Amino acid sequence: MTISDVGGAPAVTTPRRAARLRRYAMTAPTFFAVEYAINPWMDTSVPVDTALATRQWEILLSTYRDLGHAVELIEPIAGLPDMVYAANGALVVGDRAVVARFAFPQRAGEAVAHAEWLTRRGFEPAFTRHTNEGQGDLLVVGSIILAGYGFRTDRRAHDEVAHLTGLPVVSLELVDPRFYHLDTALAVLDDSTVAYYPPAFSPQARARLRSTFPDAIEVGSADAYALGLNVVSDGRHVLLPAAATGFADQLSQAGFEPIGIDLSELLKGGGSVKCCTLELYS
């Protein structure tokens, strides 16, 4: 945001935000359930309504398509209840596709499914030796990758990802188990703009974020705890969890168009809009 003086009174001019058409991949929550608990959001004693999860997910899908984005569907597989969180399966940048290596054995089968899907799509999938949870922890911002570590992705995988994609990687340490993936604590809004929840990061990571993104939007606890940062932006429209109303206001003030999406059932697995969306970066 730039502030200019008009007639003595400060006037605020918000930048014009431009959308760019995107390509996404998603997996329907046909087999979604909370059968195990691998993050603090998951409670196996809380019932999940899979039919409602599916209806909510379909609204996310149709919203992307109504905005003109291309969405490809990856077939869900019975016995892989977290496969709806398609973002975790891979990192795709141009013709480079890095397949996830999951931290928990319950999700290992998803990596196999993603590798097969990528192969069918004409990619030659690459693998890391160390744990990486795809776009849960590896977020492309313009021509760099912000990479989370501390809970899932192994810091040593960051170098592997830099090597495989050819992009510089900035490592950021996550310190709060509620924000176990980078995409739960930081939102990429366009090629140079991010929003984040500072308490989710180590002091060093916070300092790094402050110096790299001096104009970043800092989000408050209420929005962060609604998983409000788990968003997908096309540069103008920001699809975010509907409950994150404070963040929605901040986005409007910054010239973005927030679109609230209710994914309450999928929140029970510890994921929301971004988790359900693998972006195929060109």
Ligand code: ARG
């Ligand atoms: N239950 C899944 C897990 O704990 C949720 C993954 C959410 N995805 C994400 N991109 N944050 O692994």
